[in-house]
Amino acid sequence: xxxxxxxxxxxxxxxxxxxxxxxxxxxxxxxxxxxxxxxxxxxxxxxxxxxxxxxxxxxxxxxx
Numbered sequence: 001x002x003x004x005x006x007x008x009x010x011x012x013x014x015x016x017x018x019x020x021x022x023x024x025x026x027x028x029x030x031x032x033x034x035x036x037x038x039x040x041x042x043x044x045x046x047x048x049x050x051x052x053x054x055x056x057x058x059x060x061x062x063x064x
Contacts, residue, residue, distance in 0.1 A: 013055075017042040023055060031060035 011023050018039025026032050035051050046053065054060075 012036065015047075015053075015056075017044060017047065019044075019047050021053065021055070031055040 012020055013023055013033065014020050015033070019035050019042050020037040020039075021033025022036050023031055023033050031054075032052050033055050035047055035049055035053065038047050038049050
């Protein structure tokens with residue numbers, strides 16, 4: 001391995017903008033996504049590789 005983090009396929013989702021994120025929970029129990037691949041067609045300034053975004057949707061707002 002060349003120092004890259006392995007991404008589990010079960011924790012990877014594609015956002016509506018086309019960016020791929022690896023999901024996890026933050027300390028408040030919300031689902032967040034770390035961007036692992038930014039889509040070429042994405043126009044959001046905050047979507048950068050390695051950046052963290054709150055995942056959209058009511059089901060992601062509550063804790064487990």
